[in-house]
Each structure stands twice: as C-alpha cells, then as structure tokens.
Amino acid sequence: MKILYALQGTGNGHIARANELIPKFKQVAEVDVFVSGNNTQLPLDGFYKQNKGLSLFYSKKGGLDYKKIVVKNSLTQFSRAILNFPIQEYDLIINDYEPITAYAAKWHGKKIIGLSHQAAIFYENVPKPPGKHPVSKLIFKKYAPTDISYGFHFQKYHDDIFYPILRQQIKQLQTVTGSYFLVYLPSFNDVVLQKILTQIPEVHWLIFSPFKKNPERYLNVSFYPIDQELFFKKLAAAQGVLCGAGFEFPAEVLYLKKMLYVIPIKGQFEQYCNYAALTKMGVSGSEDLNVSKIRNWIDSQKIITVDFEDESEKIIEKVFINNPL
Incomplete structure (x- = not known):
C-alpha cells in the first residue's frame, strides 16, 4: 500500500505530531510526506515535498494579520497546485488539515482520511466558544474537507477522538x-x-x-x-x-x-x-x-492533572484496519 501523509505547515503542532506518527505509518505502508504552508519553527524529520500552500500570519498584538494573509497567499498558485498534484499515485491519503491534497483528492474521487486536531472540533460534546462565529466556522469546515475524520483533543469527547500525540x-x-x-x-x-x-x-x-x-x-x-x-x-x-x-x-x-x-x-x-x-x-x-x-x-500555583494515554496502536487500527481500500 502506498499512502500520502499530508500536513499543514502553519504552526508547530502539525509538525510535532507528524514526527511521531510518520515512523509508525511506515511500519505498515510505504509513505510519502507532503507539507503546505511555511510558517513554523520546528523541523520535519526525513524527506518530504513542500508547497507554499496557504499560510496564516499574525499581527503584533496576538491576532491574525488579514492584510498579510491576503498579500502573501496566491489563490492562483494554490489552485494550480491542486490541479497538478499527482494524487492518483496513492492508495490512501491521510490528511492533517492540509488543503491542497484535500481538494485534489475530492477532485479525483480518491479516498481521504482526516487525522487532525481540527477534525475533533465539531463533534457534539466538544466545548465551543460563545457566539455563532458563522464565517469562521464555514472557513474552518471548508479548509481541508475529508471523507472520514478522526480527531485529537485534550479529553475523550467521542470514540473517534484520541488523546494528544506527545513528542x-x-x-x-x-x-x-x-x-x-x-x-x-x-x-x-x-x-x-x-x-x-x-x-x-x-x-x-x-x-x-x-x-x-x-x-x-x-x-x-x-x-x-x-x-x-x-x-x-x-x-x-x-x-x-x-x-x-x-x-x-x-x-x-x-x-x-x-x-x-x-x-x-x-x-x-x-x-x-x-x-x-x-x-x-x-x-x-x-x-x-x-x-x-x-x-x-x-x-x-494551580496545576491541572491529566492522564494522556498513548493511543498509537488504536490510531493505526482506526486508520488502516477499519478503513480497507
């Protein structure tokens, strides 16, 4: 089986998780790695392909810099990357909130599984902020669509949500x-x-x-x-x-x-x-x-006590065994 592991390169969390999961995936399949976005400070281990994709940029006071996001991202380049991506080479796409391969898979009818923290956000019991946030929710949902999704979160809000992957x-x-x-x-x-x-x-x-x-x-x-x-x-x-x-x-x-x-x-x-x-x-x-x-x-002096179980084997089972090609 040849799989593609695609991840978002904005922020360090996706990179940190990938460095732990990719070696485990390589034990059961041939794996190529693709990253889009370039706003991270952590290195990704091993060989991978990268595209500029869509990146987020921040203002000086802790918020998103919408002007810089518009100026530094090219929808033309993004669309071309989707159309030219060799998605048909892969038996399965595992996607950590990465938009290029998500839309390329949809375009070509390829099976794509979401495996990300973002996938956990919209489960019913997951806490949400007050207010409806309609625009933010719409963008969030449409950013990297998948067929099946498994999420990561601080607590087990659902059977398809895993504890965090720790470095x-x-x-x-x-x-x-x-x-x-x-x-x-x-x-x-x-x-x-x-x-x-x-x-x-x-x-x-x-x-x-x-x-x-x-x-x-x-x-x-x-x-x-x-x-x-x-x-x-x-x-x-x-x-x-x-x-x-x-x-x-x-x-x-x-x-x-x-x-x-x-x-x-x-x-x-x-x-x-x-x-x-x-x-x-x-x-x-x-x-x-x-x-x-x-x-x-x-x-x-408050410290919150948690117990994050290592669920690596459960992740392999969910992704590969529960989703036969």
Whole structure:
C-alpha cells in the first residue's frame, strides 16, 4: 500500500505530531510526506515535498494579520497546485488539515482520511466558544474537507477522538520546578510582550521568540531565539508556561504537570475552541495579555492533572484496519 501523509505547515503542532506518527505509518505502508504552508519553527524529520500552500500570519498584538494573509497567499498558485498534484499515485491519503491534497483528492474521487486536531472540533460534546462565529466556522469546515475524520483533543469527547500525540523529547524530560516562567507567544510582537511582562517584576520571564537571533535581557524579561534543545531544557525547569491556546504545546505542558496560562490568537476559531475546552478543565487564561489575571494565576500555583494515554496502536487500527481500500 502506498499512502500520502499530508500536513499543514502553519504552526508547530502539525509538525510535532507528524514526527511521531510518520515512523509508525511506515511500519505498515510505504509513505510519502507532503507539507503546505511555511510558517513554523520546528523541523520535519526525513524527506518530504513542500508547497507554499496557504499560510496564516499574525499581527503584533496576538491576532491574525488579514492584510498579510491576503498579500502573501496566491489563490492562483494554490489552485494550480491542486490541479497538478499527482494524487492518483496513492492508495490512501491521510490528511492533517492540509488543503491542497484535500481538494485534489475530492477532485479525483480518491479516498481521504482526516487525522487532525481540527477534525475533533465539531463533534457534539466538544466545548465551543460563545457566539455563532458563522464565517469562521464555514472557513474552518471548508479548509481541508475529508471523507472520514478522526480527531485529537485534550479529553475523550467521542470514540473517534484520541488523546494528544506527545513528542518523545517531552516524555523523556526530567522535570524540576524552577523559579522562572517560560513564554511562547509568537503571535505577539516582542515589544508588546516586554512592555506587559515588565509590569510583573517579581517574576523572571523567559521568552522564546521567532524574531530574535541572539539572547537578550531587559530587566526581568529574557529573550531567546528558537532553539529546540534549549527550549526543552528551559521547559523542564520552568515553574509555569504562558502560551497561545494551540493544541499540542498546551497538552505537553499539562503532561509535564506545569502551571499553564493560555491566550487564544484573536480571530482564530480553533484557538477559541481550545480556550473553551482548557478553561472548562480548569486551566487559567484570558483573551489578551491581562496583567492582573496573569498575576492572579501566578499566585494560585494551580496545576491541572491529566492522564494522556498513548493511543498509537488504536490510531493505526482506526486508520488502516477499519478503513480497507
């Protein structure tokens, strides 16, 4: 069997999950890997093909930059990529919210299975943000359509939803509780983060920033460029983490039994859904960088206990055994 594993290259979560799942898929099938989008800081292991696809870009204050999204994405190039993709070479397409192969498969009538966090969002029992969000929901649903979908989420809201796929580096970390807090908010400009977090001088903040090339420090705020090895080292000894309301990284923080505070990216429906799910679990957060709320979180010392079972074998069974060609 020859399968295509296609994934979205916007954000680090898809890459982190792919690095864990692809070796498992290669044990049962021949696998080609395709990535669209180029807005990530994590490397994808092994050989893969890449297309510019459709990428998201962020403003300086934690929201989507719609002007940059329009300017830097080409619908002509995107449509050409769909029409020219050699989708008929594959017996099965596994899709982690990747639009080019999703629409190419639909065009040619090829079987496509969604395997993503986004697939879990619309299950009935999954928490949703207040309000209808009709435009965001429509875009979210139409972005990468599939025939069958299995999802990942923080809790087992349905039999077809799996626990998060954790990186081996996370599972192997030897953790301690240090005196600093780690920050990963790449949708915020460094100047904004510095301005807000220096207002909480009793805490030492370690910010990993995609905008820095060298370490810098200003008062109680230290900046580091993205470095995976250093990131894991600092994460292992952090007292808590301030980050976006994504999926994989908040799941890893919960697994490590660290304090967690999340801020959803403005205008991104998925992150609002994650924020709703996490706060329902008791995780602290706010929809902006709120100094008083962050200080209350620090004082609370609250840690949410989770138990993320390794469901790798169940995923293989669902994808390959329950869906014969």
